[in-house]
Amino acid sequence: MRQQSKMKILLGGQLAALLLVLLVPPAFAVQPGEMLSDPNLEARARDISAGLRCLVCRNENIDDSNADLAHDLRVLVRDRLKAGDTNQQVVNYIVDRYGEYVLLKPPMKGANWLLWGAGPVMLLAGLGIGAVFIRRRARTPEEAQPLSAEESARLDDILKG
């Protein structure tokens, strides 16, 4: 029993140490040393980076992330650009290695059409239903509805002050 709790403490210590390693003061997002000297190429790199997810982060792009992996990806993007790839080639290169998960903007294909189409389809549906409703409203002649007993009682009440 005691042995076991000792184990737990040991394990806890290791876990804490591991956490400390993971939480070391983060390096900055884009580092001065990583940046390319050619401003055009660097601008393209930034553009590409904004669309790539830092895989170990929560919903951050590699440009904003402090993680080491993001750093590696940033360098990789710049290496490919220096090698003369087009933006699309760079993105394809990274998707080939890391999967679609890396893209912050899901490609418009396959099941993703459900995602991309959701807005426009809903808009059309909304407009359709709205138009039918409005036309029906516009056609119905306005009929003065008599007050209910309760309502006329209230009205009398108010009028009397």
Added chain:
Amino acid sequence: MLNELGHFSLILAMVVALVQCSVPLVGAAKRWQGWMAVAEPAALIQLLLVGFSFAVLVRAFVTSDFSLQLVWANSNIDQPMLYKLTGIWGNHEGSMLLWILILALFGAAAALFGGNLPTTFRARVLAVQGGIGFAFLVFEIFTSNPFLRLAVPPFNGQDLNPLLQDPGLAIHPPFLYTGYVGLSMSFSFAVAALIEGRVDAAWGRWVRPWTLAAWMFLTVGIAMGSMWAYYELGWGGFWFWDPVENASFMPWLVAAALLHSAIVVEKRESLKSWTVLLAILAFGFSLVGAFITRSGVITSVHAFASDPTRGVALLILIALFMGGALTLFAARGEALASKGVFGTVSRESMLIFNNILLGVSAFVVFMGTIWPLIAEMAFGKKLSVGAPFFDMAFTPFMVALGVVLPVGAMLPWKRAKTGRVLKMLIPAAVLAVAVGALAWAMSNGRSALGPIGLMLGTWLVVGSFTDLYARTGKSGLGRLFRLPRADWGRVLAHAGLGVCIMGISGMMAWQSEDIRVVKEGDTVHLSGYDITLQDVTQVPGPNYAATRAEVSVMRNGHEVAHVYPEKRYFPIAGQTTTEAAIHNGFLRDIYVVVGDAQPNGGWAMRSYVKPLANWIWGGAVLMAFGGFLSLSDRRFRVAAGAAKARTAAGVPAE
């Protein structure tokens, strides 16, 4: 001992909530006055009990009572008092208790100010509100009890998450929660109306102030959160389309739609069933928001306090409330026939269009937020949906909304001619195009975003004030300040949206940045500013150690600002945070961040000039202020006053 009393008081509150949600409901069905009358005292007692319980938790945090597990995990003796206090809601249990407290507050407010509601209706509203309270109290007590004790109280606690140790985040959650929970009132009104089987103009008038209040708080809360991200996360992003942000944005959009459709119910007795549905959905999105934030099911930057088992419990709550309310809607919605008749071109039609756009944009945000979950469960694909998707899929709807807004706001009810309104809006259109062209010329055509945003913003701002001017009619400008506050509120809120759009597009299109290694004395030239790193010093803080840089900002030889960006290391949590130094200006912010010391001397320094940054939050504040003006309009006060007089006369002498 006190902690146990707080705990006990919470359990009592749960029992009272159970009474509140059942007895008045039966009473209303059977027309038993005595049973219905239980609702009000029950709501007040519930507030007292929950309030006491919350006060006990506050005391525990203030006095650093580490015998409570929650205090131990989220507070520390050396923490400044402000963060000891905000530590209360900087965690799951405490924030849920805050949620319940606000829920009880709204319930009690409805009991106190609901004098003008018909008796059965009021009893039903309070019963539904009590039901929500009961569900959350059960959730709190059984899955996230804040009053759990530690057998051996430690001498000191863990730190509050350093990112949360910031004044902006300190007040952001209560605002956001007030907004979320405020929508529970709209929900209660909708469900009560469905049970009653009756929605009329008066209903629209009752439900509107509550929705308006909730929407206002949401606006301020969201703006504060975005501002916090702007100065705290270190590169000046203000919106990330993160699931947690979306969680607050969806109810905001739906609440905005509800505000507008409730006007149609109030003024024209039309769109009734749609408005009831929106009221249900608005709170549904609030609950989904709570679920996303609290369960961490969709990984997010903000999932500070998350636990999947609680997620399941919350999901059951959502299923219960939404399922129940929507079933009721399906059964009774038919009865809510619309009365008002209107032409194809009318304010009614424009408000329907407004609702379609706001509803669809909320749906797009919803789909984007949960798509990773659906894709993984249904198609076995792991994928991400981030900012680039939302920028592309969401923006068009907002642009469309901005384009039609000034026209819609000015069209008369029932039957309108567009010609007259369009003629009045010509100056606004001309001015907007001129501003857009000017911006285009000045920005050398690099990006269309900035000019288009400025054009749209100008159109909205000038168009809104044209609306106000048109209201004065023939009596001239003298009437301007005698217009109902609701008019001013509407105009300011619409103009605020314009200001916000200008801010967002200006900042995104024309931001300039510089990232480099600098040594003390080095100067960076950026957009006409000379930014010099003067000195770097180590400064101890209460529970952190800071590396503080001294940076001067000059323009044409004159010093514009002297700022001190910091990097703070929190040894207990083992985390570092950046404190950006920001010099706010009307037309631009200068934003400086100091980074790591470099191996061969010098510091990484990032400097940004961010045009129109403050307009984003300024616009949000304008929107909220517009809501406030509307809320204080005579119309709502008169309705309340008249009712009071009536009840006073109707109560027999005892």
